[in-house]
Amino acid sequence: MVRDAHRLEPDEVRDGDPIGNSDVLRTVLGEEAVERQERAIRAGYRPTRRQLLRNLGIAGAAASMPGFLAACANSSASSRGGQGNFPPHPGWKFTFINHVTTNPFFQPTIYGIQDACALLGLPTAQFVGSENSIVSEMVDKMNAAIAAKVDGIAVAIINPTAFNDPVARALEAGIPVVAYNADAPAGSNNRRMAYIGQDLFLSGQKLGARIASLVKEGPIAGFIATPGSLNIQPRIDGAKQAIQASGLPITFTEVATGAKVEDEKSAIEAYYLGHKDLRGMVAVDAGSTQGLAQLMQKYNLPAQGIHAGGYDLLPTTLQLIDQGFLDFTIDQQPYLQGFYPVVQLFLYKLSGGLQQPSDTDTGLLFVTKDNVKPYLNTKTRFEGSSSKEQVVKAS
Amino acid sequence: MAASTPNGIEEPGQARREAMALRRAAGSFLERRWASILVVAVALAAYFAVANPAFLSGNNLLTIASFLSETAIVTAGEVMVMICGEIDLSVGFVAAMAPFVMYFVWNDAGLPLWLGVVAGLIVSGIVGLVNGLVTVVLRVPSFVTTLGMSFLLNGLTLTTTGAFPIQAPEQGTRFAALMGHNQVAELGWAIAVVLIVQIGLSYTRWGLYTIATGGNLLGASEAGVNVRAIKIANFILCSVLGGLAGILLAFRVSSIDPSAGGYDIMFRAVSGAVIGGTALAGGSGTVIGGFIGALVLAILLDGFTLQGIQANTFDLILGAAILVAMILNVTLQGRRQQGGQ
Numbered sequence: 001m002v003r004d005a006h007r008l009e010p011d012e013v014r015d016g017d018p019i020g021n022s023d024v025l026r027t028v029l030g031e032e033a034v035e036r037q038e039r040a041i042r043a044g045y046r047p048t049r050r051q052l053l054r055n056l057g058i059a060g061a062a063a064s065m066p067g068f069l070a071a072c073a074n075s076s077a078s079s080r081g082g083q084g085n086f087p088p089h090p091g092w093k094f095t096f097i098n099h100v101t102t103n104p105f106f107q108p109t110i111y112g113i114q115d116a117c118a119l120l121g122l123p124t125a126q127f128v129g130s131e132n133s134i135v136s137e138m139v140d141k142m143n144a145a146i147a148a149k150v151d152g153i154a155v156a157i158i159n160p161t162a163f164n165d166p167v168a169r170a171l172e173a174g175i176p177v178v179a180y181n182a183d184a185p186a187g188s189n190n191r192r193m194a195y196i197g198q199d200l201f202l203s204g205q206k207l208g209a210r211i212a213s214l215v216k217e218g219p220i221a222g223f224i225a226t227p228g229s230l231n232i233q234p235r236i237d238g239a240k241q242a243i244q245a246s247g248l249p250i251t252f253t254e255v256a257t258g259a260k261v262e263d264e265k266s267a268i269e270a271y272y273l274g275h276k277d278l279r280g281m282v283a284v285d286a287g288s289t290q291g292l293a294q295l296m297q298k299y300n301l302p303a304q305g306i307h308a309g310g311y312d313l314l315p316t317t318l319q320l321i322d323q324g325f326l327d328f329t330i331d332q333q334p335y336l337q338g339f340y341p342v343v344q345l346f347l348y349k350l351s352g353g354l355q356q357p358s359d360t361d362t363g364l365l366f367v368t369k370d371n372v373k374p375y376l377n378t379k380t381r382f383e384g385s386s387s388k389e390q391v392v393k394a395s
Numbered sequence: 396m397a398a399s400t401p402n403g404i405e406e407p408g409q410a411r412r413e414a415m416a417l418r419r420a421a422g423s424f425l426e427r428r429w430a431s432i433l434v435v436a437v438a439l440a441a442y443f444a445v446a447n448p449a450f451l452s453g454n455n456l457l458t459i460a461s462f463l464s465e466t467a468i469v470t471a472g473e474v475m476v477m478i479c480g481e482i483d484l485s486v487g488f489v490a491a492m493a494p495f496v497m498y499f500v501w502n503d504a505g506l507p508l509w510l511g512v513v514a515g516l517i518v519s520g521i522v523g524l525v526n527g528l529v530t531v532v533l534r535v536p537s538f539v540t541t542l543g544m545s546f547l548l549n550g551l552t553l554t555t556t557g558a559f560p561i562q563a564p565e566q567g568t569r570f571a572a573l574m575g576h577n578q579v580a581e582l583g584w585a586i587a588v589v590l591i592v593q594i595g596l597s598y599t600r601w602g603l604y605t606i607a608t609g610g611n612l613l614g615a616s617e618a619g620v621n622v623r624a625i626k627i628a629n630f631i632l633c634s635v636l637g638g639l640a641g642i643l644l645a646f647r648v649s650s651i652d653p654s655a656g657g658y659d660i661m662f663r664a665v666s667g668a669v670i671g672g673t674a675l676a677g678g679s680g681t682v683i684g685g686f687i688g689a690l691v692l693a694i695l696l697d698g699f700t701l702q703g704i705q706a707n708t709f710d711l712i713l714g715a716a717i718l719v720a721m722i723l724n725v726t727l728q729g730r731r732q733q734g735g736q
Contacts, residue, residue: 093703095703098706101706101707101709102706102707110707124705126700126703126704126705127705127706127707128700128704128705128706128709129706131706132654132657132659133654134654134655134657134659135560135648135650135652135654135655136461136465136644136647136648136655137659139461139647139648140458140461140462140696140697141696141700143454143457143458143461144455144458144697144700144701145700145701146454146458147449147452147454147455147457147458147701148447148449148455148700148701148703149449159560159648159650159652160560160562160650161560161562161563161649161650162560162648162649162650162652164649165648165649173454226558226654227557227558227559228557228558228559228560228653233559256553256558
């Protein structure tokens with residue numbers, strides 16, 4: 001049963017209670033898990049203390065998972081408890097449901113989740129979902145998490161209605177749910193407790209105001225990968241609204257570019273070549289922004305007085321800002337979109353619901369030629385460019 | 396290692412006789428084409444049930460039903476097309492389009508919703524007809540025909556809908572529940588489709604001709620089978636089932652989403668068909684096998700999510716699990732063939 005326990009070498013053998021302070025463990029992990037472990041030990045297995053803790057944790061979640069699986073899953077449900085002033089608490093398991101799980105944008109989010117879980121003494125939350133924004137797959141995986149009775153769920157609500165039922169089902173099962181990165185539209189029946197992420201419409205307005213102030217007059221094109229997706233559509237709506245509100249003689253056209261980075265670049269170039277009267281261009285997703293930056297470089301458009309800006313921090317985007325081809329990009333701080341949901345769900349569990357998750361704007365930072373250097377020169381978990389834990393010096 | 400010793404010199408002991416009887420019983424079970432993959436599915440379910448008590452909870456069984464139902468319906472159609480020796484890549488985009496047709500008929504034309512469902516299925520059938528005609532009359536390989544159709548349909552869906560998801564109609568009504576919002580109802584649809592198509596395959600002339608068309612095209616047509624009509628009919632069936640799956644999916648998730656279905660569900664259906672014993676080259680396969688193949692995929696997707704596997708390692712483990720399951724399956728099949736000597 002305890003497959004990766006090993007027999008102790010003589011010098012490792014200690015006397016006394018084989019699993020140490022088993023009363024505490026009993027309380028935290030439940031009678032059954034501890035007893036199972038003790039049986040295994042009586043049968044001749046002598047795990048080290050560290051293995052013991054880990055095995056107990058796994059035993060709680062999955063009785064006989066092979067070591068390989070265990071290493072890939074939430075590796076420990078054991079409570080280390082007592083971080084800071086916090087009392088010992090169960091190792092609550094949270095699940096993040098994502099729409100593009102393998103997209104590099106969310107690598108900092110994953111690091112944020114890991115760091116928050118480690119800080120609070122929780123097992124690393126599960127990060128799972130669809131690779132291609134397939135809503136039904138996200139819903140299915142969320143339902144599986146509910147069936148697994150996880151202790152909290154964070155979900156990117158990229159569809160206006162599809163998540164209403166699963167969210168309600170989770171809440172009825174006593175599982176707190178927050179939205180992160182993308183939120184149900186205003187006036188929706190979705191009952192998620194809070195949204196943690198960028199205020200998308202507001203950020204779009206700021207983008208629109210900025211490009212309007214740079215361009216002053218003439219046509220502007222707004223590129224969007226997948227119109228209708230709730231994580232980007234509000235941005236372009238906001239941009240359009242702000243440009244109209246500026247009162248400047250600007251016409252704004254919305255152009256769809258497709259979900260694949262290589263297609264986005266081609267679509268943007270094709271549109272530009274057909275509309276050479278453009279005075280400004282904006283993009284509202286990472287791939288389109290990179291494609292736009294590359295277009296600006298290819299035709300050296302800044303020399304013609306054309307301005308452009310967009311979102312997110314793909315390496316090419318940052319380099320081309322540094323070289324002056326793109327005016328700005330917006331950092332929406334994806335690390336925080338993983339970090340804060342964990343903290344909020346944790347406090348909800350710890351306080352027995354006295355601390356309710358609250359709407360949290362993860363911010364909006366304009367990255368321009370003036371402040372792009374630290375993004376290029378440092379590799380950090382905050383930008384997803386390095387997995388190394390480090391203190392980053394301000395520059 | 397077969398059960399019988401041809402010369403009969405050895406005197407079989409009691410234990411040996413029992414073992415032989417057991418082996419014969421197992422052999423007759425395994426003669427069913429889909430039996431080995433069923434063994435794999437049961438083994439997987441048993442593993443997850445032991446690994447996580449939540450696996451067998453009512454909630455989770457419903458979740459497995461959701462993972463399974465639409466894919467199983469698409470698989471049933473795909474199996475029939477594949478037995479003919481063809482493939483339909485566009486079925487997932489039919490699944491995305493059909494609920495929009497239903498919605499337009501209901502919302503814009505103001506007709507009853509059930510008529511919208513029928514219209515969605517009819518339009519799906521027309522797509523299948525076009526796929527079939529282009530493939531058998533114009534002799535474009537079905538891989539290319541349906542690849543082109545995929546893009547065409549995707550573009551059509553995106554442009555006509557403004558690429559924006561719509562709330563599924565008549566929320567909370569019995570009709571919506573029956574049309575897939577209720578997961579049990581959806582599973583009922585899937586099982587009904589699988590049984591009907593399997594009975595058609597096993598016991599009707601149409602099924603016999605389908606196998607003959609895929610197994611020996613020339614022979615079948617010389618024997619008087621209208622192989623063109625058979626192929627076209629199966630393309631139509633596959634598309635209609637794709638449309639049905641798309642409509643059920645829309646009601647299940649309460650949203651008609653232009654990015655639903657797609658290559659994702661098509662690929663899962665083809666995988667389910669092949670895992671369930673349908674030959675990629677055509678000529679053999681069963682719908683029940685395809686259903687169990689889809690079930691294996693559903694169990695894997697659900698089970699690993701339940702176990703808390705992280706997204707980045709998910710594919711790694713899923714891939715390894717599919718390989719192990721298929722190696723086990725092929726080994727069991729080898730035993731079946733030996734037993735049948």
